[in-house]
Amino acid sequence: xxxxxxxxxxxxxxxxxxxxxxxxxxxxxxxxxxxxxxxxxxxxxxxxxxxxxxxxxxxxxxxxxxxxxxxxxxxxxxxxxxxxxxxxxxxxxxxxxxxxxxxxxxxxxxxxxxxxxxxxxxxxxxxx
Amino acid sequence: xxxxxxxxxxxxxxxxxxxxxxxxxxxxxxxxxxxxxxxxxxxxxxxxxxxxxxxxxxxxxxxxxxxxxxxxxxxxxxxxxxxxxxxxxxxxxxxxxxxxxxxxxxxxxxxxxxxxxxxxxxxxxxxxxxxxxxxxxxxxxxxxxxxxxxxxxxxxxxxxxxxxxxxxxxxxxxxxxxxxxxxxxxxxxxxxxxxxxxxxxxxxxxxxxxxxxxxxxxxxxxxxxxxxxxx
Numbered sequence: 178x179x180x181x182x183x184x185x186x187x188x189x190x191x192x193x194x195x196x197x198x199x200x201x202x203x204x205x206x207x208x209x210x211x212x213x214x215x216x217x218x219x220x221x222x223x224x225x226x227x228x229x230x231x232x233x234x235x236x237x238x239x240x241x242x243x244x245x246x247x248x249x250x251x252x253x254x255x256x257x258x259x260x261x262x263x264x265x266x267x268x269x270x271x272x273x274x275x276x277x278x279x280x281x282x283x284x285x286x287x288x289x290x291x292x293x294x295x296x297x298x299x300x301x302x303x304x305x
Numbered sequence: 306x307x308x309x310x311x312x313x314x315x316x317x318x319x320x321x322x323x324x325x326x327x328x329x330x331x332x333x334x335x336x337x338x339x340x341x342x343x344x345x346x347x348x349x350x351x352x353x354x355x356x357x358x359x360x361x362x363x364x365x366x367x368x369x370x371x372x373x374x375x376x377x378x379x380x381x382x383x384x385x386x387x388x389x390x391x392x393x394x395x396x397x398x399x400x401x402x403x404x405x406x407x408x409x410x411x412x413x414x415x416x417x418x419x420x421x422x423x424x425x426x427x428x429x430x431x432x433x434x435x436x437x438x439x440x441x442x443x444x445x446x447x448x449x450x451x452x453x454x455x456x457x458x459x460x461x462x463x464x465x466x467x468x469x470x471x472x473x474x475x476x477x478x479x480x481x482x483x484x485x486x487x488x489x490x491x492x493x494x495x496x497x498x499x500x501x502x503x504x505x506x507x508x509x510x511x512x513x514x515x516x517x518x519x520x521x522x523x524x525x526x527x528x529x530x531x532x533x534x535x536x
Binding site: 219 | 486502
């Protein structure tokens with residue numbers, strides 16, 4: 178819970194606005210780069226291959242940093258990867274993204290809230 | 306307006322559902338941490354930065370100083386510096402369009418737009434980002450109201466985002482028929498293994514490493530991928 182002398186107020190609103198400006202600069206960084214960068218031959222390859230790599234890194238980096246923080250639970254990771262693999266299989270079979278997501282959430286709920294509900298607090302320690 | 310939203314809606318729909326549920330989870334989490342119902346919505350509208358929002362709530366609840374929170378959020382979002390790259394050759398013409406495109410360019414919108422087999426025109430890309438933005442805000446509002454009224458917690462909603470990432474990764478590999486992302490990601494993450502880093506710093510460092518690996522692959526093993534246009 179927020180401490181009694183918590184920061185919520187006009188100062189917090191200013192903090193959010195400044196933070197949003199920071200995020201904006203980070204997201205827009207490539208737009209401010211010189212034109213020569215756009216003609217860089219490697220950019221085409223990066224455009225194709227970097228997105229998939231970064232998506233994979235969302236998972237890998239979160240696992241590594243969670244392990245370094247000592248909150249990594251191998252069996253939780255194993256179960257969640259199994260659920261994701263089942264979900265990907267359903268997606269490849271039916272090509273229905275929404276159904277796949279709903280299935281993944283339902284499976285996760287059944288497994289962690291009923292099958293292993295006693296370990297609920299660790300269930301999301303690795304997710305990006 | 307409608308002519309732009311019509312093609313954007315089916316593209317954005319998967320992320321909209323994920324954002325609505327995770328946004329609702331954020332609203333629930335924030336209200337349970339004592340933020341009331343309004344602050345979570347304000348945070349979602351101003352920040353629109355998924356994981357960073359959860360971090361803000363957690364750190365405020367733990368009594369962290371705003372400067373500490375700002376630093377962590379900055380590090381957490383460092384990975385975003387790469388996100389504009391695929392859109393450089395297809396940027397919106399108007400200043401407002403560019404501002405909206407940048408503001409709405411989140412992890413999921415980036416992944417979604419870069420997974421498309423054809424390059425969508427900038428107005429459609431902006432509309433996709435906008436739909437995702439309003440889904441996130443609407444989910445946050447609903448979650449905040451529910452969090453105020455009912456003391457419930459359904460953490461499994463947050464897993465929707467992981468499922469979405471798994472689907473997008475699968476589609477990226479299918480679309481480009483290349484295992485280079487898997488190899489580059491596997492090699493890049495090794496760089497941070499000996500380091501004690503946060504998630505944001507880890508993403509930034511390994512992102513740079515991934516760029517290095519892909520560049521090296523491009524130089525050492527020229528393929529037809531290098532000959533086409535860069536869209």
